[in-house]
Amino acid sequence: MSETATPPSAPLRARAEIDLAALRANVRTLRAHAPGAALMAVVKSDAYGHGAVACARAAVEAGAGWLGTATPEEALALRAAGLPGRVMCWLWTPGGPWREAIEADLDVSVSGLWALDEVCEAARATGLPARVQLKADTGLGRNGCQPGEDWHALVGRALRAEHEGLLRVTGLWSHFACADEPGHPSITAQLTRFREMVAYAEGEGVRPEVRHIANSPATLTLPEAHFDLVRTGIAVYGVSPSPEIGHPADFGLRPVMTLSASMALVKRVPEGHGVSYGHHYVTPGGTTLGLVPVGYADGIPRHASGSGPVLIDGKWRTVAGRIAMDQFVVDLGGDEPGAGAEAVLFGPGDRGEPTAEDWAQAAGTIAYEIVTRIGTRVPRVYVNE
Structure with missing residues (x-):
């Protein structure tokens, strides 16, 4: 696995930021329980x-x-x-x-x-x-x-x-x-x-x-x-074992991983434009599409095609069409954040971003699987060491 002790000087295609201060706080909280x-x-x-x-x-x-x-x-x-x-x-x-x-x-x-x-x-x-x-x-x-x-x-x-x-x-x-x-x-x-x-x-x-x-x-x-x-x-790691027993904050826990990627492309397309394999999504009108350069080879669940949430430019977006091996598309609805803009797939939720539990719900699985499956192509970047 690629591990980076400090944030790199150059932008990364994708990164899993690991907040070790949050992890230490979670351990102390669990000891108190x-x-x-x-x-x-x-x-x-x-x-x-x-x-x-x-x-x-x-x-x-x-x-x-x-x-x-x-x-x-x-x-x-x-x-x-x-x-x-x-x-x-x-x-x-x-x-x-x-x-x-x-x-x-x-x-x-x-x-x-x-x-x-x-x-x-x-x-x-x-x-x-x-x-x-x-x-x-x-x-x-x-x-x-x-x-x-x-x-x-x-x-x-x-x-x-x-x-x-x-x-x-x-x-x-x-x-x-x-x-x-x-x-x-x-x-x-x-x-x-x-x-x-x-x-x-x-x-x-x-x-x-x-x-x-x-x-x-x-x-x-x-x-x-x-x-x-x-x-x-x-x-x-700040993830609730089950939504039925409560959310992380209910127990004083904070999610440790934030998964993000840099937008690879933003482009205008006309109404009726098919998106990704099988054209399971077709644009309902003229719009902008954004390309997020992570896919199921990076651990993004293909079962979340058409439903996986992403925060881009301050707004929740949803995966448009199928998630491919290396990338997926979101319909930006005419917004143009530009190539290189940050797409946050999940994190603690502080900035309004989705959480691992949101992705679990979208994929019909559990949050354990969402964080555990993030692949070796995604560097872990440790903060608050």
Whole structure:
């Protein structure tokens, strides 16, 4: 990914401006929402498209005691960049880099016996104990160990390995399915199941440093789910986990990314002029068209064709016709802002610009996807470092 520490001297075709002051403020706000728990800033998927290393450093500066990634490779990259402290990774496949993870002092998640066997083998090879967190499937149905006999077997074998000095069980954890849907019955059911599975493990002798199940929505709305640690992902970047639970400002959060581009062309066209592939938009009268030089190769969702909002010259405009690979068109209604004028696709909304949630609504998706999918052709420009 192209990363720029300071704003460049020359204009860019497009830029994703990352406000690290906003990110630090978000972390402090989230810590205040869960004052009795430590906070993990999740920086998987290149920090949800914001740039993992820069965002991880800012989060730690603001008091995040843990960093979280999905893949071990993401976690190892943080270590290679000099990030200290606790780093956890949870998405493993057979043959994964267990030895490197142990040597890098990562916390690794284990959901089944195959993974426990592999991490123990790596611990023997390194001569170092692994830091292992056991994941319980309390109802999400993805990763995690099933309750009952499977959980009993995993806990028992982990304790035997701990007694042998091969590992330390540092955590017991799970993940919500519907915490972003207030009142959903699965929330209470999962909390009950989590408490039961934790109680079994602790009754057998597991002494975890942290027990955790709360993601961003649970951190914001379910204090009973905070336990010892909360894992905040999308909320760190100032995006609400769901419009149903509230907007970012309702929780004291501020969006971190502003995506903009420089207009490539403005031109006059007559009535009846087709616009972009398939002519799904035809000008209703003589007008001006503006060309915005980003497209689905940059992560702009093609599903927002004809509906995606853009702020140009102080006015909201809408994508006219199909979004192409590298560009899309807006009908400027006769205005002529000129080539090089700024087109703001989304940001915090302070200047009246659209937000990532607006684009999510236009594309029929969630705001997580809007920020995470912004591609490598768009430089991340960090401000307020």
